[in-house]
Amino acid sequence: MDELLELLKDVRDDVDFENCESLIDDGILASFDILQIIAAINEEFDVEIPATSIIPANFNSAKAMMALITKLQED
Amino acid sequence: MQLSKYVKRTLKAILFVAVFFVMMFVLDAMFEMDEASTEAMLTRYSNTEDIDMVFVGNSAGEMVDDELYSKITGDDAFNMCTPSQGLSVSFKNLQLASSHHKIKKAVLLLTFDVADTESYDGIDHLYDRVVDSSSPFYVRIVNIIKRDVKRSFARDMIGSEKSVNIWIPWENETMHGFDNVKKNLTKRFSRMMRGDRLGSGIAFDLNHEVYDRNPGRWTDEDAAMFEEDAAAIDELPLPEGMLGADKMELLADMCTFCRDNYIDFAVVVTPHRTDYYDRYDEYRANVQTLSGYLDAFVSKRGFMYYNTEDDAKLHTTLPDAYFYDWEHVSDEYKPQATEYLAGVITDLMK
Amino acid sequence: MAFYSVAFFGFVLLFIILHDLVGEISPKNQWIVRLLAGLSFFVFLSGVRIVFVLVSALSVWDGARIIHKYDLKNKEMRKREGLSKDEKKAIKEKGQRAKRTYLLSIAGFNLLLLILVKYYLPVANHPIALPIGISFYTLMAVSYIVDVYGSKYEPEGNFVKVLLYLCWFPQLIQGPINRFDTVKDDLFSHHRLHAPxxxxxxxxxxxxxxxxxxxxxxxxxxxxxxxxxxxxxxxxxxxxxxxxxxxxxxxxxxxxxxxxxxxxxxxxxxxxxxxxxxxxxxxxxxxxxxxxxxxxxxxxxxxxxxxxxxxxxxxxxxxxxxxxxxxxxxxxxxxxxxxxxxxxxxxxxxxxxxxxxxxxxxxxxxxxxxxxxxxxxxxxxxxxxxxxxxxxxxxxxxxxxxxxxxxxxxxxxxxxxxxxxxxxxxxxxxxxxxxxxxxxxxxxxxxxxxxxxxxxxxxxxxxxxxxxxxxxxxxxxxxxxxxxxxxxxxxxxxxxxxxxxxxxxxxxxxxxxxxxxx
Known part of the structure; x- marks a missing residue:
């Protein structure tokens, strides 16, 4: 989890990833940011986030992203 | 409890519909053009038994007193001219008369600034209403619904916005926005006060099939001829509101109709004051060219054209004092005008 | 056909009555009235060109089912005992490739159909009247099969339900481009006339x-x-x-x-x-x-x-x-x-x-x-x-x-x-x-x-x-x-x-x- 937060900070240092639960719904992250995050996650966690998983529910919070990563790793 | 709620809802629904109808009724009175003069003409028309000649045209044509005219020439003439009658309405009137009577002669009393082509719908409504007005209320309602269903469900209509708007009579009549609202309301109100019932006593039954369609008898030859003529007139610079290609097409239609129905047809430019052409300012010469052009247009189709301006005696027979403006004859001098035109037209139609 | 017309009002009124009647008699089958409304609207406006939407629906319905089955089979295979992590990964990748090929051919087929009637034929001077709503329902068809591919939701087993999703008549004139998961509950369930x-x-x-x-x-x-x-x-x-x-x-x-x-x-x-x-x-x-x-x-x-x-x-x-x-x-x-x-x-x-x-x-x-x-x-x-x-x-x-x-x-x-x-x-x-x-x-x-x-x-x-x-x-x-x-x-x-x-x-x-x- 810390690894993920670190990574997210790299992309956007002005966002409170730890506590925010509606990063996408509130428009805090633009689609460009998500690209950056996906690229970083793919590399960092050795997973491949498919385009079809890019839905608000999976990126609204750091927790949700972590859940997605775990699911992809287990799969 | 449940029942009262149901009753309340039903009452509300009925009230809603009632309010809607009242609103439509008021709007109808506001917007639907008051065609009292046309209604009056049609009423008189329905009470006239023998007709074998008609005059059509706008208010300038009202200078012809048809009874006097008949007395002079021996024709059974009827004057169908009404204020601001456009050519399409003139044509409709001609078709209407021809559907009831064996018409032998027809004269279009023309001014160069004849009104714009009006929609056929508006005048249809009026005819329908005139016919209906002699029937009891419920028959009238049934008639209106029958007619509207027929039009609304027509193949080319049912999928369009018009299919709905047919049910709302004033929809056809408000092209002028609020311009005529005051006039319409005052006219209707004052008639109501007088207790007039215009259009009552119409005895004939109009067969819509007869006049409700364009004759559609254009041959290819007609079309080719018209193209040529229309091109020529379009090149002539003319003042606004003057006869243009669309009106000429109607004139051609009228000629075709008369030819097919063995009607002798003449176009006569009505008498006018000496300053008539001054109104056309820098276009004066062009309007005179137009007159010559019209002559060719009508003659080519086998009919007669006459511009009273070409008569050297016009302004001595009907001096300027007889007119209350550049083209309308005062009531008291109508006999003189009728007499004059009777002479001109008998000569023309010999 | 305009929305504001006797034809459309009549059409809607007829089907609302039918919809409500069938809803009272057999709530489970009310959606069939919606399907009938969609199909008749389509035929009314585009006649025999309804085959276009039938073909699209058939392709994504069947394609989605096959992709889903493939997925399940692949998961089964990976669950077998005694496989190393690398072996599992290899099986997964093989499955992914096959799935992707299938997806691309189905989605591609639908898009090509759109390109054919909307772009190729007019440019080649053989324009035909577009089947109503093709620009909208083609995208909807593609979204459906891609979503199933991405396991966003399970595929719909019933072909005519997929067909209803594509030819639901209010969306045919000019969209919106609906998504299967957001409209499916409404499309296939029973609704009473609801005053508000x-x-x-x-x-x-x-x-x-x-x-x-x-x-x-x-x-x-x-x-x-x-x-x-x-x-x-x-x-x-x-x-x-x-x-x-x-x-x-x-x-x-x-x-x-x-x-x-x-x-x-x-x-x-x-x-x-x-x-x-x-x-x-x-x-x-x-x-x-x-x-x-x-x-x-x-x-x-x-x-x-x-x-x-x-x-x-x-x-x-x-x-x-x-x-x-x-x-x-x-x-x-x-x-x-x-x-x-x-x-x-x-x-x-x-x-x-x-x-x-x-x-x-x-x-x-x-x-x-x-x-x-x-x-x-x-x-x-x-x-x-x-x-x-x-x-x-x-x-x-x-x-x-x-x-x-x-x-x-x-x-x-x-x-x-x-x-x-x-x-x-x-x-x-x-x-x-x-x-x-x-x-x-x-x-x-x-x-x-x-x-x-x-x-x-x-x-x-x-x-x-x-x-x-x-x-x-x-x-x-x-x-x-x-x-x-x-x-x-x-x-x-x-x-x-x-x-x-x-x-x-x-x-x-x-x-x-x-x-x-x-």
């Missing part, structure tokens, strides 16, 4: 009709007179005036039509996807595209943008550039390229003409550029001591975005691209306001428009603006109206009816929906 919903649907339809007939159709002659193939010769002020009118017209036309579609669908209990969220209050062009034609925008985002940027070579490029030139460079480059690609497609989706492609590129390039330059902008803001979140800046951004959209009208409406470009130049260098004013006055003299027409459109536009502002402030005009006493509601209702009816009488001609042609 009916009332809302009635108001929505009426309001949509006012937008369409009292605004869009009354402004259309003005737009056509100002933006056409001769516009290169007009002064910039006149062209700009036309573009401003077009901005109002296109919103009123499209959102009005969508309102009517959504309202009709609601009568059958089906809530379709929203397509607009006060787009002219957007503070940037990118935001505008998230609030205008939202279902197309989100389709492009989910099925073009994301798949494109997550492609291996693109992701690698992103990584390389980011490492070398910093994060911002990476996202600017990749995001920019993808955006331009997406908007080129959005442009082409509107039609095979070159000016649509230009219009798309105009949008894509501005969005890409504004993102690339955003650090520069914030630097300028800091330098000039501008508060980027202040009220003034907010208004400035809205106006700026609106102007950018307005200028896009030059490419959207005008056929030849060169004329559109000339209009830009004229707006900048040959503005000539007095000549433009004279030309506007001439529109009245020539009878292109009239004072009553303009006044009617203006009144309706004011109502539209009030509605939008209150929505933008988080209020719900609909709830406000519905909560009023009945006579207040009636006054509102009759006023709208009046404006609508009056607009017909001053309109010089009724036009079809702009988006119905796509």
């Amino acid at each position: 919903d009916m009332r809302y649907a009635f108001y929505l339809f009426l309001f949509g009709a006012v937008k369409k007939y009292a605004i869009a159709d009354l402004l259309a002659p003005i737009v056509n007179a100002a933006l056409n193939n001769d516009s290169a010769a007009y002064p910039g002020s006149f062209a700009l005036f036309g573009a401003l009118m077009f901005a109002v017209q296109q919103y009123a036309d499209f959102s009005g039509g969508i309102d009517m579609s959504i309202a009709v669908s609601l009568l059958f209990g089906v809530k379709m996807n929203e397509n607009f969220r006060q787009p002219y209050f957007s503070t940037s062009l990118a935001q505008f595209w998230r609030r205008w034609h939202m279902t197309l925008g989100s389709w492009m985002r989910d099925y073009v943008f994301y798949p494109f940027v997550t492609l291996k070579p693109i992701a690698d490029l992103n990584k390389a550039v980011s490492k070398r030139f910093g994060n911002h460079a990476g996202r600017s480059l990749i995001g920019g390229i993808s955006n331009i690609l997406v908007f080129a497609l959005v442009g082409l989706w509107h039609g095979p003409e070159k000016h649509f492609l230009f219009w798309g590129l105009y949008n894509g390039i501005i969005i890409a550029a504004s993102d690339a330059l955003s650090p520069a902008f914030s630097k300028i803001n800091t330098l000039l001591h501008i508060d980027p979140d202040g009220k003034g800046m907010y208004v400035f951004r809205i106006v700026r975005t609106f102007l950018i959209i307005t200028f896009a009208g030059f490419f959207d409406v005008i056929g030849p691209v060169s004329v559109g470009i000339k209009c830009f130049i004229n707006t900048a260098f040959h503005f000539m306001p007095s000549v433009g004013a004279g030309m506007i006055a001439q529109l009245f003299a020539d009878g292109v428009t009239s004072v009553p027409a303009v006044v009617t459109a203006a009144v309706a536009t004011v109502i539209l603006i009030i509605n939008s502002v209150s929505k933008e402030r988080g209020r719900s005009p609909r709830e406000y109206v519905c909560a009023q006493k009945f006579y207040v509601r009636w006054i509102i209702c009759f006023s709208l009816i009046m404006i609508l009816l009056y607009s017909f009488t001053v309109s010089s001609g009724i036009r079809g929906f702009m988006y119905a042609a796509f």
Whole structure:
């Protein structure tokens, strides 16, 4: 989890990833940011986030992203 | 409890519909053009038994007193001219008369600034209403619904916005926005006060099939001829509101109709004051060219054209004092005008 | 067929009665009435060309099932005992490849069908009448199969249910491009006539009709007179005036039509996807595209943008550039390229003409550029001591975005691209306001428009603006109206009816929906 937060900070240092639960719904992250995050996650966690998983529910919070990563790793 | 709620809802629904109808009724009175003069003409028309000649045209044509005219020439003439009658309405009137009577002669009393082509719908409504007005209320309602269903469900209509708007009579009549609202309301109100019932006593039954369609008898030859003529007139610079290609097409239609129905047809430019052409300012010469052009247009189709301006005696027979403006004859001098035109037209139609 | 017509009203009334009757007798099968409505609407408008939608539905229905089965089998195989991690991975990858091939062929087939009838045949001079709604339902079909591929939801087992999803009639004229998972519950379940919903649907339809007939159709002659193939010769002020009118017209036309579609669908209990969220209050062009034609925008985002940027070579490029030139460079480059690609497609989706492609590129390039330059902008803001979140800046951004959209009208409406470009130049260098004013006055003299027409459109536009502002402030005009006493509601209702009816009488001609042609 810390690894993920670190990574997210790299992309956007002005966002409170730890506590925010509606990063996408509130428009805090633009689609460009998500690209950056996906690229970083793919590399960092050795997973491949498919385009079809890019839905608000999976990126609204750091927790949700972590859940997605775990699911992809287990799969 | 449940029942009262149901009753309340039903009452509300009925009230809603009632309010809607009242609103439509008021709007109808506001917007639907008051065609009292046309209604009056049609009423008189329905009470006239023998007709074998008609005059059509706008208010300038009202200078012809048809009874006097008949007395002079021996024709059974009827004057169908009404204020601001456009050519399409003139044509409709001609078709209407021809559907009831064996018409032998027809004269279009023309001014160069004849009104714009009006929609056929508006005048249809009026005819329908005139016919209906002699029937009891419920028959009238049934008639209106029958007619509207027929039009609304027509193949080319049912999928369009018009299919709905047919049910709302004033929809056809408000092209002028609020311009005529005051006039319409005052006219209707004052008639109501007088207790007039215009259009009552119409005895004939109009067969819509007869006049409700364009004759559609254009041959290819007609079309080719018209193209040529229309091109020529379009090149002539003319003042606004003057006869243009669309009106000429109607004139051609009228000629075709008369030819097919063995009607002798003449176009006569009505008498006018000496300053008539001054109104056309820098276009004066062009309007005179137009007159010559019209002559060719009508003659080519086998009919007669006459511009009273070409008569050297016009302004001595009907001096300027007889007119209350550049083209309308005062009531008291109508006999003189009728007499004059009777002479001109008998000569023309010999 | 117009929504406002005896034919459509009759059609809807007939099916509502049938819908409700069947709903009472056999709630489980009520959706079949919806299917019948969709199919008869299709046949009514497109005749035998219904085979197009049948083929599309069949292909994605079957394709989705096969993909899903493949998935399950693959998972089974991986669960077998005694497999090493690498072996598992190999099986997974093999399965992925096969799945992807299948997906691409099915989605490709549907898109090719669209390309064939919409682009290839017209360009090859064999135009055929488009099957109704093909531009919309093809995208819906593709979204369905891609979602199943991505395991977003299970495939639908019943073919005719997939068919209903594609040919649900209110969406056929001009969208919205619905998603299977958001409409399926409504589409296949039982609905009773529900008074508040009916009332809302009635108001929505009426309001949509006012937008369409009292605004869009009354402004259309003005737009056509100002933006056409001769516009290169007009002064910039006149062209700009036309573009401003077009901005109002296109919103009123499209959102009005969508309102009517959504309202009709609601009568059958089906809530379709929203397509607009006060787009002219957007503070940037990118935001505008998230609030205008939202279902197309989100389709492009989910099925073009994301798949494109997550492609291996693109992701690698992103990584390389980011490492070398910093994060911002990476996202600017990749995001920019993808955006331009997406908007080129959005442009082409509107039609095979070159000016649509230009219009798309105009949008894509501005969005890409504004993102690339955003650090520069914030630097300028800091330098000039501008508060980027202040009220003034907010208004400035809205106006700026609106102007950018307005200028896009030059490419959207005008056929030849060169004329559109000339209009830009004229707006900048040959503005000539007095000549433009004279030309506007001439529109009245020539009878292109009239004072009553303009006044009617203006009144309706004011109502539209009030509605939008209150929505933008988080209020719900609909709830406000519905909560009023009945006579207040009636006054509102009759006023709208009046404006609508009056607009017909001053309109010089009724036009079809702009988006119905796509």
